[in-house]
Amino acid sequence: MTAAEIPEVVINRLPVYVRALALLELEHRDVVSSQELGRELSVTPAQIRKDLSYFGRFGKQGRGYNVQHLLDTLRTILGLDRSWKMALIGAGRLGQAILSYGGFGPQGFHVVKAFDSNPALIGRREGEIVIEDVQDLGASLQRDPVDIGIVAVPGHIAQTVIDVLVANGVRAVLNYAPIAVRVPTGVQLRQIDPVLSLQSMTYFLKQGGLTQSGDLPQLEAEASGA
Amino acid sequence: MTAAEIPEVVINRLPVYVRALALLELEHRDVVSSQELGRELSVTPAQIRKDLSYFGRFGKQGRGYNVQHLLDTLRTILGLDRSWKMALIGAGRLGQAILSYGGFGPQGFHVVKAFDSNPALIGRREGEIVIEDVQDLGASLQRDPVDIGIVAVPGHIAQTVIDVLVANGVRAVLNYAPIAVRVPTGVQLRQIDPVLSLQSMTYFLKQGGLTQSGDLPQLEAEASGA
DNA sequence: GTATGTGAACTCTTTCACAGCC
DNA sequence: GGCTGTGAAAGAGTTCACATAC
Numbered sequence: 001m002t003a004a005e006i007p008e009v010v011i012n013r014l015p016v017y018v019r020a021l022a023l024l025e026l027e028h029r030d031v032v033s034s035q036e037l038g039r040e041l042s043v044t045p046a047q048i049r050k051d052l053s054y055f056g057r058f059g060k061q062g063r064g065y066n067v068q069h070l071l072d073t074l075r076t077i078l079g080l081d082r083s084w085k086m087a088l089i090g091a092g093r094l095g096q097a098i099l100s101y102g103g104f105g106p107q108g109f110h111v112v113k114a115f116d117s118n119p120a121l122i123g124r125r126e127g128e129i130v131i132e133d134v135q136d137l138g139a140s141l142q143r144d145p146v147d148i149g150i151v152a153v154p155g156h157i158a159q160t161v162i163d164v165l166v167a168n169g170v171r172a173v174l175n176y177a178p179i180a181v182r183v184p185t186g187v188q189l190r191q192i193d194p195v196l197s198l199q200s201m202t203y204f205l206k207q208g209g210l211t212q213s214g215d216l217p218q219l220e221a222e223a224s225g226a
Numbered sequence: 227m228t229a230a231e232i233p234e235v236v237i238n239r240l241p242v243y244v245r246a247l248a249l250l251e252l253e254h255r256d257v258v259s260s261q262e263l264g265r266e267l268s269v270t271p272a273q274i275r276k277d278l279s280y281f282g283r284f285g286k287q288g289r290g291y292n293v294q295h296l297l298d299t300l301r302t303i304l305g306l307d308r309s310w311k312m313a314l315i316g317a318g319r320l321g322q323a324i325l326s327y328g329g330f331g332p333q334g335f336h337v338v339k340a341f342d343s344n345p346a347l348i349g350r351r352e353g354e355i356v357i358e359d360v361q362d363l364g365a366s367l368q369r370d371p372v373d374i375g376i377v378a379v380p381g382h383i384a385q386t387v388i389d390v391l392v393a394n395g396v397r398a399v400l401n402y403a404p405i406a407v408r409v410p411t412g413v414q415l416r417q418i419d420p421v422l423s424l425q426s427m428t429y430f431l432k433q434g435g436l437t438q439s440g441d442l443p444q445l446e447a448e449a450s451g452a
Numbered sequence: 453g454t455a456t457g458t459g460a461a462c463t464c465t466t467t468c469a470c471a472g473c474c
Numbered sequence: 475g476g477c478t479g480t481g482a483a484a485g486a487g488t489t490c491a492c493a494t495a496c
Contacts, residue, residue: 015425097323190423197416199241
């Protein structure tokens, strides 16, 4: 009930906090203040405190936050205290790169199935898994469901693939296809789209000298006043 | 001067419009309305019109927007009417995948240099380019500048690499390293971070039945009323 | 002294709704 | 009839500033 009113932007920032806290944990830091965390992440301390306040009171006045406790709590809130099964659709060049990416496993995300339409790839073994025919995607998910779908197929097929995923119970999709897809309400969708990122940066590059050689590049001024 | 007041969120949406318009152009569509474009992109028509209005008046009342003209205009605004040089730092597994990704070139983005610290990789030819020693990054950029840096190195080196890039005139960075980095004001930074995306989706997955099997998954209801 | 937690103020975005034009 | 362009209104999100607690 409270959960329903938490802004989505806040949820999206929590993983960033988790990552910073995990680093502090490695350094055996006991306590961290919103100010220090904010400096680390280029976020205002007020924002961190406000974000956390949606979920409870985790800090101690005069001290800050207990790193271990806050980390555990945020992980639980985000559901990072368990492991998640993922299916990869598209085992071409990009798909292979995703399969061999070492960053998912340690965070509890596991690709347990992969699919392609290319006969040359179907049946091939990639590490622990065997690439299945994308024709069997629906049936395979019915037999053995996953939590998340990773879409790495060409743009013109992406929407169809996602429709099949959703029809077979997948409620979260990470889409690498460079296309705007639609999903029903209640289904989570995230785009990984480097080209869009590049294409917005060029706007600012074009603006040229504005911030370039004119004024000195400086880190966020730290108003040390109050 | 007007440009200075344009919200960044607006700029970030323009590439999405460009992509949709490019598709319509392929289909030889002459004209499109904000309503149709909005349906395609899951964006409200009002938002599209408002966004475009920051840059001028491109539409014709009663008809809509000329696809070709709007596409050309947006490309010019974003600086997509020229080509951009990029340097890749980190030519390991992820870097290789980025090098062989076919989606940059057609959009005018070209990796013209690549760097690594691994002696086994330095000097190796990858397509058109030869991998250089990351020690020479600064000197190489001085000789032959690039517009954009793509960072695909391990997290603990990313900040250092980015500092070198910035010190040598790079004003836009696409960072694949899973870490929060800092750049001076005036330098554009975009993160490509699939793990963060996954970690925010799990929050909603955890919420479970709320939108799952309860109410029927449906596309954004189209209020056909007014 | 130091730092949290939080209403209130402020700023930024989105949406509305309609005049104006095709 | 249909659709744009845009002030005005509404809604979100961020920051302030201070009472409260350690």
